[in-house]
Amino acid sequence: MGNPQQQSAEVAYLAEGKLYLAGPGRKPEIVESHFAQEMLDRQERNRQRNDWKQSGMSWNFMGMPGMPAPNHAARPIRFSCLSRARAGSGELAYALQTDVVGGLFYWERRTGYERRLFHRADFQAVDMACHPADGTIAVSVRMEDGAVNVAVMKGDGKGLREVTAGDSTDECPAWVPSADPSKHVLVYQSAGLGRNAHGMVVDRGPYAVFELDTDGGEMKTMLEADDRDYLSPRVGADGSLYYITRPYQSMHPPVSPWKVARDVLLFPIGLVLAFVHFFDWFSTVFRRKPLLTAGGPPKEGPDARYMMLWGKLVDAEQIHREQSTKGDGRGAALVPKTWTLQRRKPDGTDETLASHVVSFDLCEDGAVIYTNGAAVYHLDPTGARTEVCASRLIERVVRI
Numbered sequence: 088m089g090n091p092q093q094q095s096a097e098v099a100y101l102a103e104g105k106l107y108l109a110g111p112g113r114k115p116e117i118v119e120s121h122f123a124q125e126m127l128d129r130q131e132r133n134r135q136r137n138d139w140k141q142s143g144m145s146w147n148f149m150g151m152p153g154m155p156a157p158n159h160a161a162r163p164i165r166f167s168c169l170s171r172a173r174a175g176s177g178e179l180a181y182a183l184q185t186d187v188v189g190g191l192f193y194w195e196r197r198t199g200y201e202r203r204l205f206h207r208a209d210f211q212a213v214d215m216a217c218h219p220a221d222g223t224i225a226v227s228v229r230m231e232d233g234a235v236n237v238a239v240m241k242g243d244g245k246g247l248r249e250v251t252a253g254d255s256t257d258e259c260p261a262w263v264p265s266a267d268p269s270k271h272v273l274v275y276q277s278a279g280l281g282r283n284a285h286g287m288v289v290d291r292g293p294y295a296v297f298e299l300d301t302d303g304g305e306m307k308t309m310l311e312a313d314d315r316d317y318l319s320p321r322v323g324a325d326g327s328l329y330y331i332t333r334p335y336q337s338m339h340p341p342v343s344p345w346k347v348a349r350d351v352l353l354f355p356i357g358l359v360l361a362f363v364h365f366f367d368w369f370s371t372v373f374r375r376k377p378l379l380t381a382g383g384p385p386k387e388g389p390d391a392r393y394m395m396l397w398g399k400l401v402d403a404e405q406i407h408r409e410q411s412t413k414g415d416g417r418g419a420a421l422v423p424k425t426w427t428l429q430r431r432k433p434d435g436t437d438e439t440l441a442s443h444v445v446s447f448d449l450c451e452d453g454a455v456i457y458t459n460g461a462a463v464y465h466l467d468p469t470g471a472r473t474e475v476c477a478s479r480l481i482e483r484v485v486r487i
Contacts, residue, residue, distance in 0.1 A: 104165030182212035204244030220268035421460025
């Protein structure tokens with residue numbers, strides 16, 4: 088914890104649903120949640136109490152005679168988003184998510200004490216930000232129909248109210264710095280949703296950036312284009328707007344005649360593979376032995392082949408293979424170089440700061456912390472870049 092640059096490079100990040108703390112010259116440290124452990128212990132006790140339902144005659148009655156009960160592992164509890172808490176509090180704020188319940192928490196760095204704000208069934212927090220002056224929390228909440236709205240609440244978790252609405256995904260809120268600590272102005276990214284006749288989401292429009300006064304309700308567009316996504320907006324102390332941009336791609340690009348012909352030719356092979364994998368799954372569940380053994384030893388943990396980054400599916404398994412085989416010891420970036428970190432100065436000029444950027448955060452001294460998914464970097468105001476830490480499948484990063 089030597090010089091000021093090292094202190095500003097202390098970071099927290101999310102990777103594979105886990106929360107880590109890291110800094111220059113030290114190994115990333117995982118943060119354990121007491122609430123998450125209590126939930127896991129409760130699930131285990133419930134499983135043990137209900138074991139009789141899936142054994143002996145009870146299972147023979149409810150399932151297939153003579154077959155052993157399948158092993159239903161509890162889904163993991165994930166950290167879904169995080170933020171610095173109110174300035175000077177020494178806390179991190181984060182959301183925890185299971186398949187049935189979600190909640191918001193504070194974690195005190197010095198003592199490791201975890202304080203729960205609230206939790207409830209079907210609460211899904213996508214992103215969050217704490218106001219540096221009074222701790223007011225802005226959080227993006229996923230609705231049952233797939234839309235995402237921004238809501239705000241007091242720092243103690245009370246008074247939750249939605250401040251955006253509509254058939255859109257409103258994500259990544261961030262508070263705009265102001266000399267007046269009572270002002271509550273947000274910037275956030277938003278994209279319209281397209282649905283079919285059954286109400287299912289089938290497409291997403293380009294992400295744009297909006298500014299919203301959460302007290303007065305005034306809103307204005309800051310960045311918008313038909314062929315670009317503008318993501319993760321942040322406003323610096325000097326009024327500069329920082330954001331990630333990437334080419335926009337529809338969820339349903341134009342159909343290629345060549346791809347159609349190829350799919351028709353390969354359809355019989357795909358059908359055979361589907362049957363083989365079905366019977367392999369059936370054998371694994373009921374006989375505890377897979378039919379297919381050519382793939383090597385069984386994989387442990389949840390199936391994390393794909394991960395979602397701002398509406399884009401990333402093949403995490405392929406990235407992991409590249410990270411494992413890359414000769415120089417450096418991991419492969421999760422996103423292409425077309426994902427760039429930009430700064431728009433108050434005079435309107437734009438500057439590219441970095442490429443392959445998944446997530447970033449701003450420091451008080453004008454430096455930037457960012458990640459390409461395989462490492463976290465510190466970019467000082469002069470443009471000098473240093474590596475803070477290396478990891479794998481990093482989704483979000485904040486400075487602490």
